[in-house]
Amino acid sequence: MNIHDIPPNIQLELNQLNQDLDQKIPSRKIDKNLLIATWNIRAFGDLTRKWKSADNDTPKRDLHSIQCIAQILKRFDIVAIQEVKANLRALRDTLKILGSHWSLILTDVNRGDAGNGERMAYIFDTRRVKMSGLAAELVIPQEWLNEISDKALTEQFVRNPYAVSFKINNETFILVTLHIKYGKTSSDRIKEIKSIAKWMSDWAKDIHAYHQNFILLGDFNIDKRGDLLNQTFIAEGLHIPEQLQNKTVLRSIFNQTKYYDQIAWFQKPNSNIPQLSMKFLNGGHYDFLPTTLINRNTSKLRKSWMISDHYPLWVEFEL
Template sequence: MMKTLEPQPQEVKDNLEELLKDLDEKIPPKQLDRNLLIATWNIRGFGDLTRVWMSKEGDTPRRDLHSVHCIAEILRRFDVIAIQEVKSNIRALRDTLKILGSEWSMILTDVNQGDAGNGERMAYLFDTRRVNLSGLAGELVVPDEWRNGVSKNVMQEQFVRSPYAVSFRSKHQTFILITLHVLYGKKSTDRINELKGIAQWLSSWAKDINAYHQNLIILGDFNIEARGDLLDQTFLSEGLYIPEGLQSKEVSRSIFNDTKYYDQIAWFNGANGQPKLSLEFVRGGSYDFVATALKNRGLTKQKLSFMMSDHYPLWAEFKL
């Protein structure tokens, strides 16, 4: 069995060099004490991997060392990344952490039980040279009082995959990230209650003057179908804000369909009595790896999605 940090074959090395050049052109550089780069990425079925440099037809899983190195180099460009679809087997995640090096760390949930939870965890990877934990970590649950409500849009059950909140500190700024992976369901209306529930939960938290910290940023896979659709409006109904830079049609979420609006990064901007985020948003976008990562492998998009992902990473840069 090959090891993650063994010398790379030349064709892998060449592809990684091309990927690094592309990342240099498309992702802002990290600037000491000046900026903060936050990202979210649903990495498809991020669990086991085949420890060879280039997997072949019949290998299970198809994700290999080449693809994990590509994933790691993309993640390296950010300071803290929320990752969805981490599976019970975390071999690929552990290998990714090895590639990133000793300055990187992670914190993650246990596995969501039940069929609807799909055996997933949620995780954060972070560069400890620029970001550190600041003391709070927990999963969000729906209060009984809300579940006993009479509105048709009140959640009647707990979140299928509990949103995961963790507080971080960078320079003088402390902030709480809340990541989630909303239930997809059989139809789009199945997602409304979870989106409404998380928005209501965060609005209540943001207005609580005794809260641990009010710099709240929510990010993850919300399974919102399209810009401006019912789910989008439901999610934003409690005052959450998505900047124009992340709403642009140029900022794609899915490698298969540019119109999908699944992944989001949002916060409160001071409207409706909620506190204003103290971090200043600079710019944001998604990173399209399709034309570069594993370019030499001749993969279809479908095969690429199982080795990299079917989602693009979504990122936001803030001024410190």
């Protein structure tokens, strides 16, 4: 089945989706701005290669779904994606829709039950952004694991954070994406979140680091605003812009109070940590619920498996 041979009724819906995206997401302007997003796309793995999956099809995600996903992804220059599975069919077909100028870099599958068979990935528009040489999974030093503290990690990350450097015009920056394990309670997440924040802080202070423009983004599984964030991000000097802390900027399609996904960087004047050199302009989330699969009469639960249970979170920088 040709993924580019779109049925007329679906094409009409995609046109409406793009009209809404035109209103909600800033346009990409050559030499003027950079748009970065993070999106946990639920169980982004296999695909039913039909335009409309049936009730007995597994998975429920179909060609209509990935056309919607692709329309959203192409609004950004780089997207960090969490929950990419071992099976890459949906991701590969999404890249075909985006076109040959889009590229991909990703980790191997996280083995073991806790890793949930996931990868982390970046997709990016090579007309706008190039990789600049660094790609690495971050590993905690053994000395940190030996620390005696109720907030110290005692084992490596369940899913290693993934750092990749990119360049646009004269700006070079490192994106670090991760998907924190959920655990049984919110306090279970403190160790991993605090460790990655400390790792970023130490790396940024290192004068021998590859580059000191760091942006941390991904799914931190933070249940709500407040102490957990203060104990981890803020304590290590990481900054989340006010626009993304606004209560109108949502993360979960099921619960408006959840604070799972974040984008952060160092921005503290007079500190010994180099600050981000790019100027932040704006940020937010994109609510795809009213504009995707609108003629399918799907429940929110089913749509979470076809599109996602997370909203994409984005930021815009001035170049």
